[in-house]
Amino acid sequence: MVSTTRNLAILFADISGSTKLYELLGNDEARAIVDHCLTIAKRACEDFGGRVVKTIGDEVMAAFPTADSAAQAAIEIQTGISKQRTSRGTPVAMHIGFHSGQAIEDENDVFGDCVNVAARMTAFASAGQIFTSAHTTAELSPVLRQRTRDQDAQTLKGKERDIGLFEVIWGDAEDELTAMSPRLARTPPKVTLTHAARAIELSEERSLLTLGRDARNDVVIADRKASRMHARIERRRDKFVFIDQSSNGTWVTVEGEPEITLRREELILRGRGQISFGHAFADDPTEIVVFTCQG
Structure with a gap:
């Protein structure tokens, strides 16, 4: 079978606990319950035009032609x-997630960033929840889009930008939508790092920086x-997080607080x-990085 690339909505339904x-x-x-739940999930996927790609342990993976069909299947699964x-x-209980985008179909399997x-x-979903992305929510029909609520953005490994997260409300939980208070706008994080005469700004556009003696680092530290x-x-x-991966450790001083050893x-x-x-800073204050956080 020749691999093909097309737009799909990929759904995972996993038994919780x-x-x-x-x-x-x-x-x-337990095995009988798991098998019965997987049967319910697979039947719902097929009823709404999906193709069950495979079962992985206690999880079903399915591909749908549209975001609407994936959302309807997810609601049907949770109801059952x-x-x-x-x-x-x-x-x-099951927890479900789906996302739409370009996917590669090859030998009855599906691959690509959309799947990941x-x-x-x-x-991200807890027992009884259905989560999807902001991108996929925008593709939903107005009726289904009204059944979603914003869950803010999340950082995904390997992604430069955060991905907006939405919960799809199912069953009799629509009242929760009107009870939700408006979410406060999040201030984009920024941190400015100064090393010698060089200043570097990290933000949503540039979200990773490496430091060390090796010349391949973004900031080369000239300290033996x-x-x-x-x-x-x-x-x-x-937020920005400093992660020590050294042999000798790192000493960090936040203004107004005692020095911390990592x-x-x-x-x-x-x-x-x-x-x-x-x-420690007191041992040699010449080769340091100064940071200023905003947001």
Whole structure:
């Protein structure tokens, strides 16, 4: 089969807490419940024009021609699963995510960035929830779009920009939409780093910086106690995080606070301050990085 690329909506439906089911109910009943839930999910996908690509453990992956059909299938899955109970009377739940975009179909499987983002939408969802992206929400028909609520933006690994997250409301939960208060606008994060006479600004456009003795780093630290790949600074939603990956550690001073030592640890940068590599600031104040956070 020759691979083809086209627009699809990719959906993942995963049973929540399946490991706990096996622990509480035993293998036979848990397996029967999992199989029954997967059957409900697969049938709903097919009823709304989707193709079940595969089942992965306790998860179903399906491809749909439109975002609407994926959303309708997701709602149908949650409606069906919400009626299921174990022999102990406890409810069973699934968490679902879907995302639309260009995908590669090859040998009955589907690949590409669209699939990866859909999987991340599923990971963000809790039991009983359906999550999708802002991009996909914009493709929904007005009736279905009214059933969504903004869940702010999330940072996805490998993505320069945050991805807006929306929850699809299903069942009798529409009242929750009107009860939601307006979400405050998020101030885009920025941090300015100064090393010697050079100033570097990190923001949503540039969200990663590496520091160390090696010449391949964005900021080269000329201190023999610094490691070759000493640390990195990366954006996570509306914050920038300093991540030490060195042998000797990093000393960070936030203005007005005591100096902090990091050894293979992380610190959210805030306010103003300075960073020393491999030793305390007082031991050698010449080779430092000064930071100023905004937002």
